[in-house]
Amino acid sequence: xxxxxxxxxxxxxxxxxxxxxxxxxxxxxxxxxxxxxxxxxxxxxxxxxxxxxxxxxxxxxxxxxxxxxxxxxxxxxxxxxxxxxxxxxxxxxxxxxxxxxxxxxxxxxxxxxxxxxxxxxxxxxxxxxxxxxxxxxxxxxxxxxxxxxxxxxxxxxxxxxxxxxxxxxxxxxxxxxxxxxxxxxxxxxxxxxxxxxxxxxxxxxxxxxxxxxxxxxxxxxxxxxxxxxxxxxxxxxxxxxxxxxxxxxxxxxxxxxxxxxxxxxxxxxxxxxxxxxxxxxxxxxxxxxxxxxxxxxxxxxxxxxxxxxxxxxxxxxxxxxxxxxxxxxxxxxxxxx
Amino acid sequence: xxxxxxxxxxxxxxxxxxxxxxxxxxxxxxxxxxxxxxxxxxxxxxxxxxxxxxxxxxxxxxxxxxxxxxxxxxxxxxxxxxxxxxxxxxxxxxxxxxxxxxxxxxxxxxxxxxxxxxxxxxxxxxxxxxxxxxxxxxxxxxxxxxxxxxxxxxxxxxxxxxxxxxxxxxxxxxxxxxxxxxxxxxxxxxxxxxxxxxxxxxxxxxxxxxxxxxxxxxxxxxxxxxxxxxxxxxxxxxxxxxxxxxxxxxxx
Ligand SMILES: Nc1ncnc2c1ncn2[C@@H]1O[C@H](COP(=O)(O)OP(=O)(O)O)[C@@H](O)[C@H]1O
Ligand SMILES: [Mg+2]
Numbered sequence: 299x300x301x302x303x304x305x306x307x308x309x310x311x312x313x314x315x316x317x318x319x320x321x322x323x324x325x326x327x328x329x330x331x332x333x334x335x336x337x338x339x340x341x342x343x344x345x346x347x348x349x350x351x352x353x354x355x356x357x358x359x360x361x362x363x364x365x366x367x368x369x370x371x372x373x374x375x376x377x378x379x380x381x382x383x384x385x386x387x388x389x390x391x392x393x394x395x396x397x398x399x400x401x402x403x404x405x406x407x408x409x410x411x412x413x414x415x416x417x418x419x420x421x422x423x424x425x426x427x428x429x430x431x432x433x434x435x436x437x438x439x440x441x442x443x444x445x446x447x448x449x450x451x452x453x454x455x456x457x458x459x460x461x462x463x464x465x466x467x468x469x470x471x472x473x474x475x476x477x478x479x480x481x482x483x484x485x486x487x488x489x490x491x492x493x494x495x496x497x498x499x500x501x502x503x504x505x506x507x508x509x510x511x512x513x514x515x516x517x518x519x520x521x522x523x524x525x526x527x528x529x530x531x532x533x534x535x536x537x538x539x540x541x542x543x544x545x546x547x548x549x550x551x552x553x554x555x556x557x558x559x560x561x562x563x564x565x566x567x568x569x570x571x572x573x574x575x576x577x578x579x580x581x582x583x584x585x586x587x588x589x590x591x592x593x594x595x596x597x598x599x600x601x602x603x604x605x606x607x608x609x610x611x612x613x614x615x616x617x618x619x620x621x622x623x624x625x626x627x628x629x630x631x632x633x634x635x
Numbered sequence: 636x637x638x639x640x641x642x643x644x645x646x647x648x649x650x651x652x653x654x655x656x657x658x659x660x661x662x663x664x665x666x667x668x669x670x671x672x673x674x675x676x677x678x679x680x681x682x683x684x685x686x687x688x689x690x691x692x693x694x695x696x697x698x699x700x701x702x703x704x705x706x707x708x709x710x711x712x713x714x715x716x717x718x719x720x721x722x723x724x725x726x727x728x729x730x731x732x733x734x735x736x737x738x739x740x741x742x743x744x745x746x747x748x749x750x751x752x753x754x755x756x757x758x759x760x761x762x763x764x765x766x767x768x769x770x771x772x773x774x775x776x777x778x779x780x781x782x783x784x785x786x787x788x789x790x791x792x793x794x795x796x797x798x799x800x801x802x803x804x805x806x807x808x809x810x811x812x813x814x815x816x817x818x819x820x821x822x823x824x825x826x827x828x829x830x831x832x833x834x835x836x837x838x839x840x841x842x843x844x845x846x847x848x849x850x851x852x853x854x855x856x857x858x859x860x861x862x863x864x865x866x867x868x869x870x871x872x873x874x875x876x877x878x879x880x881x882x883x884x885x886x887x
Binding site: 386389390391447448450514515516518519521522523524525526528529530531532533571572575576577579 | 683684685704705706707708709710713714715716719720721722723724725726729733734736737740741767787
């Protein structure tokens, strides 16, 4: 749709009006898809039935459709921002929580709670998953220190291997403890079971988006590397610690709400980077908006493709996301080759 | 004043800085010379609080670098490192704007914007302000980095080999700019150079390092002598007077 706007970097002054265009487009898409998301589903909820005062329809809207739509928007926006923050911290465009072992660590945390404290409230599960996510981010950052920053492809490769190891451990214990089914639930992201009282944890993710927004300039400076950051008087370690928390909380809260949603944190910031660059203050509304639109669209597809059945959202996101990501990699001018 | 007091920094068995005591910043432009591996960049790292010295102290205007808040130092001292690699897609204007970070913390005032415009203007970057850094030539990028350091508006400016990647015209331009920074903006510049003649032409004082030690420290006329130069570089260097200025010949 906006192919030319995405690839034209040689004439920045001319992309300005186009940027405004694309920005408006994202805004409109967000509203349209959100409204559509409210009215798509097995039971009939239509604007007409609401106006007619249909109590069942109103209940369904409040108890299920609104929570689902809100959860999808918040999860999409926050996961994309987790990817953006991670990319600034690592100074590498090819990382996000699910390709660096963070999501796998958080999943392991979920398994641990089920085994050790089966009756634990969801908030407790999320807390443990967050703690594991923190460990995962820390481990990744630690390991990656041994890899030169300029080894663009090696960094995500190390992350994927890390995730593979942790994922294998998780699967092993899930298998031994007969919990493979639960594991399957988390690893297949879906908003089908989201309803009132069961989705509120995504607000933690939303809070982290606010944190990222406030600290946007600091994350931009971090993206210049430790030497520039120090020269500019930034407390490098503290900002890295804040970023680690942002990533872990977002990963864990989306994981307990919907399960794993791959590629999103990779694709969205990369597309936005092509359009407006990496100044976080400038790009963060774009990343949030496009992330929300992307997941909303995928969720609607997941609900309608085999109507009245739903297919897992992660399948749709995975297919579209992987395709987009390949395009980003192979695109002329990509710095991966 | 930047004062190093018995500073030692070791990497494994090699002492990158070996008990260095040195006061910098008494004149407008100080050139730091020395062969590769002499410890010039390490000296900048220690002064710029990027690495901690194993022994000794560094003070800037009497304040110990190790104990002064980093955000305070950032308004006194700006360091441009030798190899700058920025992966993020930033425009020239973005980069220069980050130079104001120590003052603005992200919220730009009118004064901040003023500094940004002046820096862009001063380095002829006005036409390139919306270009991404990865779309610039090496020289243009180097100028963008210098503009960032300028916008930081610090009393002390440390530049590590700023002439890297530059052609002759831009080398001269940057050196002239460094001179102006000292003469017109009242800055104190310490610059690592490789070319003895650039140093002799533009600096007020020349400090030479070798194997982590200060081996020469003099004004231009005291430095540009065959015996001094031969000592530093371990090879014969002739010095001629051309138009009343000393020029070193070391191409033989
Ligand atoms: N990070 C480092 N790790 C190990 N050795 C280093 C490191 N930085 C510098 N050195 C060593 O310290 C010495 C001085 O290096 P440097 O300060 O970069 O010299 P110069 O800038 O004068 O060329 C060299 O022997 C170099 O190999
Ligand atoms: Mg050096």
